[in-house]
Amino acid sequence: MEWSNKNWKVEDELYSQKRKVNNKTSWKRPHIIGAFYSNKMDKVVEYESLAELLAYYLFELDRQVIRYYVQPVEVNISILNDEGEIKTWIHIPDVLVFRNGSDPTLYQIKDINSEVPKTFELTNRKCAKYAEERNWVYSIIYPKQMPKIISHNIKLLSGMTKKRKYFDEWIPEVVYRLKFAQKISIIDLACSFSAKINPLMILPVIYYLITIGEFKTDITSEVNQYSEISIASDFDDFDLYFMNEGVGKDEV
Secondary structure (H helix, E strand, O other), X not given: OOXXXXXXXXXXXXXXXXXXXXXXXXXXOOOOOEEEEEXXXXXXXXXXXXXXXXXXXXXXXXXXXXXEEEOOOOEEEEEEOOOOOEEEEEEOOOEEEEEOOOOOEEXXXXXXXXXXXXXXXXXXXXXXXHHHHXXXXXXXXXXXXXXXXXXXXXXXXXXXXXXXXXXXXXXXXXXXXXXXXXXXXXXXXXXXXXXXXXXXXXXXXXXXXXXXXXXXXXXXXXXOOOOEEEEOOOOOOHXXXXXXXXXXXXXX
């Protein structure tokens, strides 16, 4: 499906965050719970684990991800316990993603080494059913299982997402020069501006354009000033960078 030209006013309200990030156990996992500013969502996005943070950074880099909503819905779950009593609770999946070319996908983000609760399979079946009823896909992903070089590059680029005031003055010409060159290293593109401005001022512009998906580079190799870049068209399928255990609509 194509989501680029959609008005998101309804979804922004409907899928607003259902639970505030819980930091009551942060003393056990210092510096893991936090937030960052999302250029894509134009707001602060909270996360509860490094696995979530990696996933959200990847959504930021993926040009085809148009919108993603953290803790977007409440799924009612009930079970008959050993005493014959009905136990009910609400489960909130991690994120709902709208990506061009795909049905909306409801993700549960897991750490492969985390403890699996007894209700894990039941919760997944209920979430899959919830997604199917809305013509969505439900999937479990393990971002921390990505190759280390990819997670390293994602973390590197995530620190270059801030748009500085002078960027707007230079972005059109930076984009024009890359279109003309088609493919060039980051440093060579920056140095092509040496007659006008210090190339060190252009480097952050280039990295910023990578982080918002305007430029693309190979994140399966170390990203540095010698990396080659080109104008982004359709990004690679970023799902391939996850350990994906999808539950599709046909598998409910």
